[in-house]
Amino acid sequence: MQEWAEKLLAVQKLDLQCAELTAKLTALPVRAKEIQSSYALEVQSYKAVEASVNAAVSKSKALEAAGAKLVADKQDFQKKTALIKKNDEYRDAMARLEQYDVDIHANEEAQIVAIDEAEAAQKTLPPAKAKLEQAKAEGNRQLAVLREQDTAMRDELAKAQGERKTAAAAVEPALLAQYEQLRGSRTANPMVPWFVTVDNDACGRCHRQLPPQKCLDVRKGARLTCDNCGAILYGE
Numbered sequence: 001m002q003e004w005a006e007k008l009l010a011v012q013k014l015d016l017q018c019a020e021l022t023a024k025l026t027a028l029p030v031r032a033k034e035i036q037s038s039y040a041l042e043v044q045s046y047k048a049v050e051a052s053v054n055a056a057v058s059k060s061k062a063l064e065a066a067g068a069k070l071v072a073d074k075q076d077f078q079k080k081t082a083l084i085k086k087n088d089e090y091r092d093a094m095a096r097l098e099q100y101d102v103d104i105h106a107n108e109e110a111q112i113v114a115i116d117e118a119e120a121a122q123k124t125l126p127p128a129k130a131k132l133e134q135a136k137a138e139g140n141r142q143l144a145v146l147r148e149q150d151t152a153m154r155d156e157l158a159k160a161q162g163e164r165k166t167a168a169a170a171v172e173p174a175l176l177a178q179y180e181q182l183r184g185s186r187t188a189n190p191m192v193p194w195f196v197t198v199d200n201d202a203c204g205r206c207h208r209q210l211p212p213q214k215c216l217d218v219r220k221g222a223r224l225t226c227d228n229c230g231a232i233l234y235g236e
Ligand SMILES: [Zn+2]
Pocket: 203, 204, 205, 206, 207, 208, 226, 227, 228, 229, 230, 231
């Protein structure tokens, strides 16, 4: 390979390395957000468990209070029945007391079911909490890995950028300018090289077939470009 080509190739290798590192660095915050969202979902599902436990406990307590009130009301009413003199009023009072007993019994049955439900619900809370804490620890671990990767890649990028300066200084200015103009084009993917070899008589960038004479000249060391994409060609 010609010396000029080796020098430009060294610059390009570093440019591609920098482009790859930059792309990876850009992806890190996206990944961090994914980790945070996944933890937020765990928090949500824990809160749902907590809410259903609270609802079951409240229901049980409400039934207990309603039961106590029924018993107290019945006792009050019983005291009043002692003062009743008329037969028909007494019959109504007895019917009402019977209804109190039916209601109290129904309430007791409902309380038993509600207590069971509340206990069952409460048992789901510790494993849900453990799962949440595990998710938090895992999320923090993953975020710490991302931070380490971020630091390492920034160091690597700074090093490559420094090396790139030195490598670029060794390239003939006109050639470097031509190459940088190509790399600078906004629509081009920074990971795809502009300085390419001739591969099976085709341009190494756009893969369009090249005229045989051009292939020959490039292999002899001539500095030519692809008519289709503008890539600078070199012979191996
Ligand atoms: Zn091309």
